[in-house]
Amino acid sequence: MNAIITAATGYTEADLQIFLWSVARNCQDTVVFLIVYRRDRKSIEKLQSKYPFIRPVYIDAFIRKQFARLANYRTRPYVTWLALQLSKRNYSSTNFLLKPFGKLAIRIIHERFFIAFQILKSNRNVFSKVLLTDCRDVVIQRDPFSFSGNKLFSGLEPEIIRNEKYTFRWIESVYGQDILNRSLDKPVICAGVTLGSAEKVENYLLELCNEMWKHLPQMIFKDCGYDQAAHIYLAFEKQFELELTSNHQGIIATISLENPSKFTIDFGRGLVEMDNQCPAIIHQYDRHPELLNFFKEAAS
Secondary structure (H helix, E strand, O other): EEEEEEOOOOOOOOHHHHHHHHHHHHHEEEEEEEEEEEHHHHHHHHHHHHHOEEEEEOOOHHHHHHHHHHHHOOOOOHHHHHHHHHHHHOOOHHHOHHHHHHHHOOOHHHHHHHHHHHHHHOOOOOOOOEEEEOOOEEEOOOHHHOOOOOOOOEHHHHHHHHHHHHHHHHHHHHHHHHHHHHHHHEEEEEEEEEEEEEEHHHHHHHHHHHHHHHHHHHHEEEOOHHHHHHHHHHHOOOOOOOEEEOEEEEEHHHHEOHHHEEEEOOOOOOEEEOOOOOOOOOEEEEEOOHHHHHHHHHHH
16 A cells, blocks of 8 residues: 655645546555644545545644744744754654644644654554655646655756755755855755655655754744755755656656646646656646646546
């Protein structure tokens, strides 16, 4: 059995339709862990009736909201002090009673990796391969698990860090000028989709969570792409074993920066091709209206 783990907090059924439709169409013997708010239980149960492979992972939006209210300018020094104490140890060695306090303080776009790690840790030896992915802007065109073997795949974007303003700013903000300078002419690696054997993915998540945990005090109050910065840092600075795949290799295509002329829509097969190849996973297709409309119609 394989697993897909994704955060879907705040999304409507319509937001998830294309992704779930594509999973049902192309991923056999696979469960999808949807990280969602508890308040959305009814809509998730409705989706489960259509897509029985969904396994919801509920988190409480109310508790998060109350914590955010507490972390105002008056209590900020105390919250920062607590985060600083927590960040002095690796996430993996932090007391399990204290971990929730640290995770409550960060955005779900970052916490999803900590949740994914706990899912795999609790289900060790259950899953063969695992896909960590965004969902609202992801479509699966063919079985991604046929590629992974014992490798860990991550997708390259068609731009270097020097020329991609968001990644440039995130690395500078998280790691400083020296790390940024060493990264400027390296390709952007997207943290939104990572694929591999369950063992490789769990090891990756442990390293990523430990790396982000170091920056916990900053993550509480600063809106920044800590996941992307840490992902790239692991790949280039710590030489973590990642198989980096371009948009044209047929595995992961992250296409927000791609020229639309590179796409070919095969209406007969209901697929999008690039360089005569059909990528297993297309990410950020919604940045291209023609592709968004095509997949909306196909999934309806």
